[in-house]
Amino acid sequence: MSREDVICACRHVTKGEVRDAMKAGADCFKDVRKATGAGGKCGKCKKKIKKYMDRHRDADP
């Protein structure tokens, strides 16, 4: 898995950007959407982003 992987196609947001938003304090999907714009269009990526966040929440920054 790479930081460059696009997690939200509509807004072209990468996993790395989601990760950075989490490091900056985002801890729910809404926060990530606010910080990156991800999920703000079709919403199809919402599940993917939530899963990704769950997987990385406890990982070291």
Ligand code: FES
């Ligand atoms: S893929 Fe993220 S809003 Fe459409």
